[in-house]
Amino acid sequence: MPLIIPDLVEALEQIAPGCVRTGVDMATVSAWRIGGPADIFVEPEGVEQVADVLRLMSQRPEPLLIIGETTNLFFDSRGFNGVLLRIGSKLSHVSIDGNRVRAQAGARVPELVRSLADAGLGGIAHAGGVPGTIGGLVLMNGGSQRKGIGTHVISVLVADSTGQLQRLDAAALGFSYRHSLLQGSDVVILDAELELEPGEPDTLVAEIEEIIASRAAKFPLDLPNGGSVFLSDPAMYEIVGPPGHAIESVGLKGLTEGGAQISPKHANFIVNNGRATDDDVLRLVATARNKVRAATGFTMDCEVRHVGTDGVLRPAHVVADERWPALDLTKG
Ligand SMILES: Cc1cc2nc3c(=O)[nH]c(=O)nc-3n(C[C@H](O)[C@H](O)[C@H](O)COP(=O)(O)OP(=O)(O)OC[C@H]3O[C@@H](n4cnc5c(N)ncnc54)[C@H](O)[C@@H]3O)c2cc1C
Incomplete structure (x- = not known):
């Protein structure tokens, strides 16, 4: 309604x-x-x-x-x-002072990392292929190669739910792997102040381009997708391997439901072939989760989150479980 x-x-x-x-x-x-x-x-x-x-x-x-x-x-x-x-491109101003950078939260990460490399500032090449805004990246302490942007964050400007502005130092943000204390709070990140490492622009750019090329070879970036669907769990990784490997090993690579498909290129990605609905994605999530659990004993949780009609954000597996607790699309 x-x-x-x-x-x-x-x-x-x-x-x-x-x-x-x-x-x-x-x-x-x-x-x-x-x-x-x-x-x-x-x-x-x-x-x-x-x-x-x-x-x-x-x-x-x-x-x-x-x-x-x-x-x-x-x-x-x-x-x-x-x-x-x-918080997008209309709030994406970037200013540089020595090796300190202040980026408004809506700045797109790939362009930001690249332009800073051009200006001789590095240390964050690992994030050069991560789509999204710097605000989203800081919130998730995102990055790649097991690194996170938090290492380079000095402070962030936030607004609380009543619009009060406050600058928070890195120590108050509690960065840990793919986590910050900002998650689950209701603050809006407005800018991030970063401290970077000086470097030679050509070398920094070459490093970024190598990372982007290796991601393009592995990930199905030619179709809309939500990045890695399931989180990697260290205990499962030791015995079974990463989620993509587990999903592939139970025969689900390429499985299609409506407009969504478990990517034939990388099984921890679900691509939208044109007209995917949230139900299509959630049914694939439920099937992958249930089949991997049945085969390995490990339960995979989702990294991607579903936005309900009421604006509530929940990990996709929680919604999938609620809608189809025991779904396996490969049966019957
Ligand atoms: C192809 C692909 C590859 C990816 N690879 C990686 C990877 O290698 N490493 C990695 O870490 N992530 C990866 N991701 C996930 C994603 O890119 C990151 O989580 C990204 O940082 C999210 O930023 P966003 O602006 O898109 O946030 P959104 O998806 O719009 O939002 C994500 C969360 O952040 C909150 N949020 C967003 N902006 C703000 C703000 N300004 N203030 C407060 N809260 C905010 C939202 O409420 C939501 O809870 C990948 C995604 C895709 C599609």
């Missing part, structure tokens, strides 16, 4: 003129190209606008969800009844 409330749209328009859209189809806008209409989509172009939106929404009953580039989540195909607050 769409909620579009004219007075809310009007109030948001007053805060961020020209930045508010209604009925935005997340199947055309999100990275995985999955979802339905989002009632209200607002993409502010300044820190004050974000703070004002938060202040307004703290007084309103409608759900609010912060998004960056949506590379780590997918939306319910029935839609989203609330307000999506996107």
Whole structure:
């Protein structure tokens, strides 16, 4: 049931003129190209606008969800009844002072890493092929090669749910592997201050290009996808191997459900062949999880998260379990 409330749209328009859209189809806008209409989509172009939106929404009953580039989540195909607050390209200014960099949260990571390398600043090449915004990356302490961006973060500017701004030092962010204390809090990351290592631009760029080429050879980047679907569990890794290997070993590589497919190139990726729904993805998740558990005794949890119609973000396996507790698409 769409909620579009004219007075809310009007109030948001007053805060961020020209930045508010209604009925935005997340199947055309999100990275995985999955979802339905989002009632209200607002993409502010300044820190004050974000703070004002938060202040307004703290007084309103409608759900609010912060998004960056949506590379780590997918939306319910029935839609989203609330307000999506996107921290994206309109908040992506980057300034450099020596080896210190201040990047607004909406800056895209691949472009940021590359432009900093061009400017002779390195240490974060591992993130050069990770899609998404720097805000999303900091929240997840993301990266590759078992490294995380947190090592280079000095501070972040955040706004709390009432729009209060605060700069937090790295020590307060509690970075650990693919985790920060910002996860699960309701703050919005507005910028990140990084300290990088000086280097020779050509060498830094070559390092990034090598990492990107090796990812392109392994991952199905030619179709919309959500990155690694399942988390790697060290105990399972020791005995069975990574999730992609486990899924392949139970014969599921290439399995198709509706518009979604377990990638024939890398079994821990689910690609959207054109018209995938959230149910298609969730049914593949349920099947992979149940078959791997039956064959190995290990239960794989998801890294990717599902956005419900009410804006609640949950790991995809939780939603899959709820919808089809024992599904195995290869049976009967
Ligand atoms: C092909 C592919 C490969 C990937 N490879 C990697 C990899 O190698 N390593 C890795 O770590 N990740 C990887 N990912 C996952 C993803 O790219 C990262 O998690 C990314 O950092 C998410 O950023 P985003 O802007 O897309 O965030 P979104 O997906 O939009 O949001 C993710 C979470 O962050 C929150 N969020 C986003 N922006 C903000 C903000 N400004 N303030 C507060 N909260 C915010 C959202 O509410 C949500 O909870 C990959 C994804 C894809 C599709």
